[in-house]
Structures are given as structure tokens and as C-alpha cells.
Amino acid sequence: MLQVLITGPADTPYMNGCFEFDVWFPNDYPTSPMHVNLETTGNHTVRFNPNLYNDGKVCLSVLNTWHGRPEERWNPETSSLLQVIVSMQSLILVPEPYFNEPGYERSKCTQAGQQVYNFLASDVYM
Numbered sequence: 001m002l003q004v005l006i007t008g009p010a011d012t013p014y015m016n017g018c019f020e021f022d023v024w025f026p027n028d029y030p031t032s033p034m035h036v037n038l039e040t041t042g043n044h045t046v047r048f049n050p051n052l053y054n055d056g057k058v059c060l061s062v063l064n065t066w067h068g069r070p071e072e073r074w075n076p077e078t079s080s081l082l083q084v085i086v087s088m089q090s091l092i093l094v095p096e097p098y099f100n101e102p103g104y105e106r107s108k109c110t111q112a113g114q115q116v117y118n119f120l121a122s123d124v125y126m
Contacts, residue, residue: 002022002023002024002081003021004020004023005019005020005021006018006019006021006088006089006093007019008093011095012093012095013048013095014093017040018040019093021036021038021039021058021088022036022056023035023037023081023084030076030079031076032074033063033074033079036063036084038052038057041055041056042054044056048097049093050098050101051092051097052092058088058092060084060092062074062084063084
């Protein structure tokens, strides 16, 4: 097992936060992707991102935990641990995590979507 610590990027709700992930490599790695579990969940009570579940599940196409486009899924020839970590940083720990949820991204540039996001984000910062 490997432990990865990612600090929250500036100008996001995660700024200055430390997020701990456990990474396991299955016996058939690299044919199958590694397993990644978020440990920073407040004893499995907090879900602070649509792609990070309170049970620790990390939802990313490259981990095959989301049914993304074929080119986004794990490829034993080209995928790597570095790709997974960069994906977690750039696709999950983002300024507006609400819009990570499938279906919500369509409302990102709308007034209604921004109002919902602002309402939810105000609870995060309080």
C-alpha cells in the first residue's frame, strides 16, 4: 500500500486542506488500475465532492470507477500512478466541485446553476 497526501489548491474550497489517499496495487497491475481510497472523510460521514464518496470511493474514469469514454479509462499500456494523481488534483479538487456531478456541468454557465452552486458553497465555507 502507498499513501498519497494532496494539499488543496489555492482558490478552491479545498485550499489549505490535506487529503489522504490510500493506494493499493492489485496482483494483475498494470492490467487493472490501482485501487484508491480517500481516508479524509470524517469517519465516513463527510462527502465534500461528487467524485469523493463518504465511504472513501474515488470516482474517476481512469480508475474504472466511472463509465467514462473509452479513451479516459485505464489503459495498461499508457496509464500510470502519476496520471491518477494528476487527475485527482485537476479533475476533483477544483474551484467549483458541484459541477463535477454528471448532469450538473450543463448548468455551469447558467444563472440558475450558479445560484445553486453559491448556495451550496456558502455552507462549505462557514
